[in-house]
Amino acid sequence: WADSETRPRTSGTDRVMESVVSDVDCLARSLSEPKAFAPIFDRHFRAVHTYLHRRAGRDLADELAAETFALAFERRASCRGTGSALPWLYGIATNLRRRRRRAEDRQLRAYGRSGVDRWAVFEDEATARVDGSSVGARLAHALAAMRPRERDALLLYALADLSYEEIAVALDVPIGTVRTWLHRAREVGRRELAPEMDELSLATSGADLNG
Numbered sequence: 001w002a003d004s005e006t007r008p009r010t011s012g013t014d015r016v017m018e019s020v021v022s023d024v025d026c027l028a029r030s031l032s033e034p035k036a037f038a039p040i041f042d043r044h045f046r047a048v049h050t051y052l053h054r055r056a057g058r059d060l061a062d063e064l065a066a067e068t069f070a071l072a073f074e075r076r077a078s079c080r081g082t083g084s085a086l087p088w089l090y091g092i093a094t095n096l097r098r099r100r101r102r103a104e105d106r107q108l109r110a111y112g113r114s115g116v117d118r119w120a121v122f123e124d125e126a127t128a129r130v131d132g133s134s135v136g137a138r139l140a141h142a143l144a145a146m147r148p149r150e151r152d153a154l155l156l157y158a159l160a161d162l163s164y165e166e167i168a169v170a171l172d173v174p175i176g177t178v179r180t181w182l183h184r185a186r187e188v189g190r191r192e193l194a195p196e197m198d199e200l201s202l203a204t205s206g207a208d209l210n211g
Contacts, residue, residue: 023085027076037076041069044086048093051160055097068093081169090160091170094152142192146185153178154185 021029021039029036048068052061071092072085079088143151149171156162156170164182168175 022083024082027079027085030073030076034073037073040072040085040089044084044089045069047086047160048089051090052093052097054159055155056100060100064093064096067096071096087162087166087169090156090162090166091172094156094170098148098152138193139189142189145192146188147181150181150185150188153181154189157182 023040023043026036026039030040045065049061049065052064052068055061056064068089072079072089075092079085081088143155146154152171153167156167157164160170162170164175164178167178167182171178
């Protein structure tokens with residue numbers, strides 16, 4: 001939940017070699033040559049699908065990712081980005097996910113009760129242990145307690161690794177609104193996670209004293 005707007009971070013946007021046609025050029029060219037949209041799909045489908053998988057589960061991620069790119073193709077003339085198309089695509093995906101907000105709320109509440117994220121696919125056992133811990137359940141409670149738009153902003157920051165400026169593009173809001181939403185989301189997170197952090201602190205102190 002660290003509030004660090006300026007901290008160095010690897011952008012969620014893809015970096016492509018200068019010799020490769022940019023996303024902006026692909027989108028512009030696709031208006032008269034529809035097949036020119038293909039590189040947008042090739043470059044960004046995996047990232048969008050991964051983001052949706054973490055928010056919605058594999059089955060729904062397949063459906064939403066396909067719908068994201070179908071809508072992106074239909075609305076390609078509306079993209080106002082000057083760099084990577086990925087923040088714009090994340091925005092479309094987030095809006096589609098928001099239409100099924102009740103399902104996400106149920107998912108988060110179930111995870112908060114059980115501490116088991118049945119939608120997740122882990123790359124290693126250590127990650128599975130961390131995500132399945134009581135901290136993970138508390139985090140689910142915190143996310144469920146957030147307002148939907150504030151949750152969207154936080155998850156674009158945390159899961160999609162977008163900068164504040166990219167989140168503003170994705171959600172089509174001023175950057176000041178992004179700052180406000182993230183601040184509020186972090187406040188909810190701190191409040192919901194405080195008991196768990198206190199328990200962890202006491203356990204660690206006790207271990208040190210007994211050692």
